[in-house]
Every structure is written in structure tokens, then in C-alpha cells.
Amino acid sequence: MAAFWVLLVFGALVAANDEHQPLSRISIHRSAVRLQSSASITASPQVLGLKGVNVDNVRVIFQMPIGASSSDWIGVFSPSNFSSKLCLSDQLGEEPRLCNAPIKYQFANMSDSQYAMSGRGELTFRLINQRQDFAFGLFSGYLDKPVLVAVSQPVAFKNPKAPVSPRLALGKDWNEMTVTWTSGYSISEAKPFVLWGPEDEKYAFRAPASTLTFTQKDMCGAPANTVGWRDPGYIHTSYLKNLWPSTTYFYKIAHKLKSGDTVYGPENHFMSSPAPGQDSLQRVVIFGDMGKGERDLSNEYSDYQPGALNTTDRLNEDLDNIDMVFHIGDITYSDGYLSQWDQFTEQIERISSRVPYMIASGNHERDWPLSGSFYNVTDSGGECGVPAQTVFNMPAKNRAKFWQVYSADYGMFRFCVADSENDWQEGSEQYKFIEECLSSVDRQKQPWLIFIAHRVLGYSSGWFYATQGTFAEAMARDTFQKLWQKYKVDLAFYGHLHHYERTCTVYQNQCVGKETENYSGKFNATIHLVVGGAGAHLADFTPINTTWSLVRDRDYGFGKLTAFDHSTLLFEYKKSSSGDVYDKFWIKREYMDVLGCDTLRNCPEVALGR
Secondary structure: OHHHOOOOEEOOOOOOOOOOOHHHHOOHHHOEEOOOOOOEEEEEOOEEOOOOOOEEEEEEEEEOOOOOOOOOEEEEEOOOOOOHHHOOHHHOOOOEEOOOOOOEEEEOOOOOOOHHHHOEEEEEEEEEOOOOOEEEEEEEOOOOOOEEEEEOOOEEEOOOOOOEEEEEEEOOOOOOEEEEEEEOOOOOOEEEEEEEEEHHHOOOEEEEEEEEOOOHHHOOOOOOOOOOOOOOOEEEEEEEOOOOOOOEEEEEEEEEEOOOOEEEOOOEEEEOOOOOOOOOOEEEEEEOOOOOOOOOOOOOOOOOOOOHHHHHHHHHHOHHHOOEEEEOOOOOOOOOOOHHHHHHHHHOHHHHOOOOEEEOOOHHHHOOOOOOOOOOOOOOOOOOOHHHHHHOOOOOOOHHHOOOOEEEEEOOEEEEEOOOOOOOOOOOHHHHHHHHHHHOOOOOOOOEEEEEOOOOOOOOOEHHHHHHOOOOOOOHHHHHHHHHHHOOOOEEEEOOOOOEEEEEEEEOOEEOOOOOOEEEOOOOOEEEEEEOOOOOOOOOEOOOOOOOEEEEEOOOEEEEEEEOOOOEEEEEEEEOOOOOEEEEEEEEOOOHHHHOOOOOOOOOOOOOOO
């Protein structure tokens, strides 16, 4: 057992119980270590990924002949020695404790309801390559007072440092694509780069990559800087520039080692962006609040993100009909448990390696008291935006302020992405940027103008907002609606509330026009859509009759925009369980319809003289 020891540290590493994150249910700061000679746990195989893959299943066999209980559980720890190096020195105290939370867990009786009687069991865990080895711990004492009674031998991937989880994103220019990925290679060990090229010149080009990481001291609070901390490895980003529009490019992420050998990721491909104004079929999926799920059913006992895998699977099935994805906040619900970022990027890898996966900042990524966030709450679990901004590379206006504020041009679309977790009040730097984004678009080339934010800045019939009497974030609607109307914003998308809702074309709390499914002619007002039901626990609606609310659905789903040409736009809301369309509407509008007055007779200024 000495080879598989568990290094103890001291002190109560307090992490508040978080309804969104199952790992927070484990009171690891109250743990005790009482290894039993009669208890055992083994894991096989010991070497994973022998076929070059970065996902593998591990068979875990365990026994506790004395004192077995239905509350016993198995945790997966990484690194395998539960190293005290993961804890800050000023968190040491007097009583022995385990240092870090597991990356996932299952109850011992999950596959055998008779475990408490037999004291024997077997489980299968699905592991992904997370740069370090793993060990399995058998615990008694349920989750609130865990007692470690046995530890397995380590298991590890053949190449723990291998590059994984490529994530595409639009660059700051329309003809640029960024490729971001994660590895265990520092720049002193290997040079990261991307081999790429079009089909007739496959891998003719090599683009170097930058390398970033962050440390435990970059976190703002617990559990991110205590029991939830796990080394994030290295995040690499390469910029592929001067792309031909709507062209298929092939690429491989790679690292050249000091030995001269090169480690490659698998071959992937993407379609470059259409040029601004290009008349072609363009399809964009939009949703918020998805989170992650575990395909081996680990640590989902809080059942908080039951729709996440369904949404992911529907997107995978329809990937040939998707050109870009917007995940508009509340990305992983890691909430300070850093291992979950790896779990999430693996979950979406098939999507993010094929199409740009754009994100917006949500409260569960950014918010932490006294960290500069607009809301003085602890929703990020101490992450305060650092992992989100590092793991995903967005064309943000001001990354130094942890902003996820940016504009994105994609063919006939202009997307103006706000960061609801930073100051958006009138006169703020962000407000000025949003107005610049809305006002600078050429509607002859890009007729479809879309506003995006995580929190609802427009209209919502959600119970949460109704109890406050605001039906949106306080002051937000008054702040932005004059911009939406002035610049004729077609659609505004939000997450935050975990359901679907669509309004009429609404301005100043009144529906403008009688259309409900087919909108045509002059601009009336903006349609507001809440698409926060991609995975996290569903939210209720108010029973109050909000006259501007047209369609509501308390279920899991996602939105999809399809621009057929400069005059025709289709929106569909699809169920995550089946992919079936639950709601849809069309907008048919010509360039002249957005040039002059809207139906409320708000008109551009004109000179009085000749």
C-alpha cells in the first residue's frame, strides 16, 4: 500500500454547498483517513488510451467486508496521490484532511442493490485524458462525513500530456479562425502549432500557437482556490488567417518536442466563414445554461443538468446542418471545481472541433464579490472569469477586464454580444461598445442584426424576475430598448432562466403589430427570446399574464437561426429530447424596410432644406 499512499494535509478547506455542482455535496474538508486492511479497491486497465484515444473506460472492483453501507461511495482523484501541493500553505491547520475534491464519484451500490449485504461491488468509470494519473478511493460515511478506507493503484493514459479538445472560434476579422486546445506541454517542453490548409493543399501551412495557463492564486475564492482546485494544464491558441470564404480547411493540433519528435492530435476540418454580405445558406444555433453531464452517470445525483447530454447529442446528430454555435453563458457550472472544464470541453469536442463555438459570460463563470463583476454574488465559486476566458478564446473587446463583449460578423449576420456580468449601464464603456456594434453594421450586406446577453436584459415571464416586479434585470430594459428600436435589432437572445420564451415584437411593454409567426415589411420592434433551457434544472414561469409573451415552454431545448438570403430568416426552437421543432417563425424583409421609419414612426433625421 505504500506505493499508493495518500498524502494528507491539514485544515478545514471550506466549500459552500452549491445546488448547481454535484461535487460540492462532498464535505471533503471534513474527511478522515482510516484505511482498513480488509477493504480493497482495484482498477483496470492501468494504462489507458493504448489505441491513441483520449477517452477510456476503467473497471473498478471493490470490497468492504466489515461495515458496508448503501451510503458508501467511490471517488476518482487526480493526481493519484491527492497531493498537498494543490493546497495553499495558509490553509494548513491541525486535523488531517484530504486536500482536493474528486473529479467524479459514484455510489457503491449503483450497479448492485445488494452491495450493503455482500460488501462487494463493481463499477465502470469513463475517464478522459486530464494530463495526470488517477486513483480510486473507497469511502464510507456518505458525502457529508467521508472516511477513506481503501485506495486503488494509479491508472494513467499512455500519453497524459497529449493535446486534446480543439475549440474553434471566430477571430476579430471575418476571414480568421482561431483554434484553441489543451495539453500538458509547457512551452519549455514543446512548441505548439497547427498544421492546416484547404483540401487541395492539405497541411501546407503551419501556424504557431500562444500558450497560457493560470494558477491557484489567480482564483478569487473557495472552492476554486481550495478543494476545487486542479491544475488546468496549458491552453494553446493558434490564429489561422486570410481564409477564403466558405471553404473547407483541414487541420491538426500539434507539439514539436525537444527530441525532434512531433505529437499530433487527430485530423479535423471546418468550413471558413462566409464573407460579410455573402448570399448563402447560414445556420446558427443559440442556447444558454447547458452545463455538462456524465455518460457513466457519475456525480449527477443532484440531477441539476439532466438535459445537457441530450442537447449535446442533438447537435452532434445535426452537425452537418450547423455552421456556428453560441453558448450564451453558464457554460459548465463548474462553480469552482476546475476539473469540470476538461469534462465539458471533452463533451462538446465533436462540435467545437468542427464549427466555431462562441460563448458569452454568465454569472456562473464571472460573478464573485469585490472582483469587478457587476453583481456581488458568489455564483462562480471563486473562478471570477479566469477559466472561462482562458479555456475559450473569444474576440473580446477588452480581455484585461475579463470582458466577453464582442461583435461577430458571419455572412448576413451581425452579432453584438454583451457581457451582462460587467457594468452595462448607460454611459459605461460596455454600453458605448454595444451601441457602436449596433450602429456600424451595413444592413444592405448584413440585414440580420442580433443582440445577445446571458441575463435577461429585455423581457421575461420567469418566476424569478416576476417576484422582483421587473420582468428582466432591474433597469436593463430601460437602458437598452431605445438602442434596439433605434438600430432596428431583429432579435435579442438571453439565457439565465432555464426554459424557453418568445415575445411579440415589443417596445415599451407593448406589442407592436399583430404578427405571431410571419413577420414582413417594415420593422416593428425587437423579438426577445429566452433560450436558457439547454441542460440545467428547469425554471418556472409566473402565472401573471404578461401580454407581450407569445410562447412558453418549460422543457429542455435550443434555438436555431437559418438565413436563406438577405430577405428571409427562419427561427426554430427545438426540443433537446427529440430534435423536434416546438416553435418557429419567419421574418421576411427587404433592405428598404430597415432604411426608413419603423411602424412606430421613429424616423432617421433628415435635413429640412434642399
